[in-house]
Amino acid sequence: MSRPIVVDNVVALRAQIRAWRQDGLRIAMVPTMGALHDGHISLVRIALEKADRCLVSIFVNPTQFAPTEDLDKYPRQLARDLERLAEAGAHLAFTPDVAGMYPTGFATKISVGGPSSGLESDFRPSFFDGVATVVAKLFLQALPDYAIFGEKDYQQLCVVRQLCRDLDLPVQIIGAPTVRDAHGLAMSSRNAYLGEAELEVARKLNAILRRTATALAAGADEAGATDEAGRALVEAGFQRVDYIAARENLTLAPWRSGRDGRLLAAAWLGKTRLIDNVEIPSA
Amino acid sequence: MSRPIVVDNVVALRAQIRAWRQDGLRIAMVPTMGALHDGHISLVRIALEKADRCLVSIFVNPTQFAPTEDLDKYPRQLARDLERLAEAGAHLAFTPDVAGMYPTGFATKISVGGPSSGLESDFRPSFFDGVATVVAKLFLQALPDYAIFGEKDYQQLCVVRQLCRDLDLPVQIIGAPTVRDAHGLAMSSRNAYLGEAELEVARKLNAILRRTATALAAGADEAGATDEAGRALVEAGFQRVDYIAARENLTLAPWRSGRDGRLLAAAWLGKTRLIDNVEIPSA
Structure with missing residues (x-):
């Protein structure tokens, strides 16, 4: 070494x-x-x-x-x-x-x-x-x-x-590719700000995004699915959701159902702002 | 060749x-x-x-x-x-x-x-x-x-x-360094827009700038000297003067008397906008 x-x-x-x-x-x-x-x-x-x-x-x-x-x-x-x-x-x-x-x-x-x-x-x-x-x-x-x-x-x-x-x-x-802990939490230098209880909440972000992306790929209504994901984040313990949005893969223009896309989110946990994103596979 | x-x-x-x-x-x-x-x-x-x-x-x-x-x-x-x-x-x-x-x-x-x-x-x-x-x-x-x-x-x-x-x-x-014709007119692709009478006027721009820079280097008041230069350009036949200004050599911050400077100008001749500049030698 x-x-x-x-x-x-x-x-x-x-x-x-x-x-x-x-x-x-x-x-x-x-x-x-x-x-x-x-x-x-x-x-x-x-x-x-x-x-x-x-x-x-x-x-x-x-x-x-x-x-x-x-x-x-x-x-x-x-x-x-x-x-x-x-x-x-x-x-x-x-x-x-x-x-x-x-x-x-x-x-x-x-x-x-x-x-x-x-x-x-x-x-x-x-x-x-x-x-x-x-x-x-x-x-x-x-x-x-x-x-x-x-x-x-x-x-x-x-x-x-x-x-x-x-x-x-x-x-x-x-x-x-994003590296994650065993619970799906994306590695981030800002995770160092999180206490144990906050870490537990943070770990739910990726699961909620994955579930939502799967629903979108299966044809779910975009506004409905992202609204539901926002509510799920708040129920999970996030204080505020800055955005949850589906976008085209490369241009980040609005996503159109059936295309390769990306679901991106930012949400607050105490004074810490976390971001994550997952693929929306094309139909 | x-x-x-x-x-x-x-x-x-x-x-x-x-x-x-x-x-x-x-x-x-x-x-x-x-x-x-x-x-x-x-x-x-x-x-x-x-x-x-x-x-x-x-x-x-x-x-x-x-x-x-x-x-x-x-x-x-x-x-x-x-x-x-x-x-x-x-x-x-x-x-x-x-x-x-x-x-x-x-x-x-x-x-x-x-x-x-x-x-x-x-x-x-x-x-x-x-x-x-x-x-x-x-x-x-x-x-x-x-x-x-x-x-x-x-x-x-x-x-x-x-x-x-x-x-x-x-x-x-x-x-x-700027290349000039025998009368001091700076070479410019836009000179091609000028007719013979306009060329005669254009050729006075550099002489007026040189005269003004010499006055500034000798301690003339900046506002007075540049105002006078603007009037001289209009008398020479320019329709409008966008600016005549003394600036520091490298930063183009406002010039301070006694320092190396540059006197820069832009003026209109018909539909053609000409620019030129000359050194203000330090005292």
Whole structure:
């Protein structure tokens, strides 16, 4: 088990990447905000299958948090993250700081339309601008061949694909299945906020989504099925449901019955906001 | 005199660039909207001094024109442009079409703050979003080592520098001095719109700017000097002055007397809008 190289600036990052390129090695990147869990480690594994070198960025990106959100309390645990990356066999951890990523005078924003509209954007209006801008920047710093994103943040995955297609970013995006605990709960750094009783409730989210997706695939009325799912979440113990919505698989346009789709949801448990999504298989 | 390779799609462009890279060649790009004049050719010359291969893109970018502007009548003369590029020794002309650059579903916009505020933006509010987005896209299609931009479009040059710095675009931007006719008129594709009498008037723009910059450098009051310059332009025959403003050299923040600065102006001659700018030397 060898520890990853740790670099915190673009010059050092590019020097290492240039050296790898000169050796003809293929590079895969896993952008993260740290607080690594089994979901992230599954992305590293996919990166290592696709490429010769795996680079993991760890950066809690302030521009994707609203002032009311959990930027300050978002879990930071670099030493433990580096241990997990060493176990997983990642080759490099890129750990820039905020001043390095957004120096004084920074003034550029990337807005991706299409799949960014609705869902998360209805509740976090600047979120995807922050994501698109930092992802483009990380990609341009490293210029990897591949980048791996979890399907857990399904809308984000669609937005990143659109970003790369629209700007001709020369990075191939790979979506990876959500990793779940034995009860179906999607791995998330924010699960660390949950107490035992809340965890019990959280574990019901995925089952309710799966049941609803099965009903939709079998022809159930969309509005009725999602309303029922919303009520089921509240009965299960969620305080508030931001959305439950069926969407087309890639564009996230409104879903049409009989097509491949995705059922996406966000709901609140105390002060913690959880998201999840499941496939709606085509008829 | 060998003719440039002409490619109209990203796959072919990247194949040629990959071949050059494999030969260890350095690549400089000159992004243009065609209708090439001596100003563009001077950029090609600088590209050939800096790098082994010069790539010129020719694309009249619709997203930087407002609906009221001259997109439809903007001069298009590809055969003549290719002849000029052959004479100048450019190696490749990249001539994408609108559907190739902005396929159905295209939905991404890059906004650069800082130097984009005011001046042109006061009169062409979406102009720099269009410029930043297409320039980023062209850079990502080609990934050149250098890109050459004329100082004629001085605010654009500052915006492109800011774009590259903010997004870590791995392209070095080189600004090139404005090429002028014997009477000081800056070369511009839009000069083609001017009749003989209008050309006579247009030629006075640069002299008035130079005179005003000299006065500012010598300590003249800024508001008084620029007001006087505006009156002089109207007396010379310009119908309307959009702006005459002194700005800091790089940030385009308000200029402070005694510092390096730039005096920038835009004015109308009939239906043609001309821009120009000159240095304000520091005291």
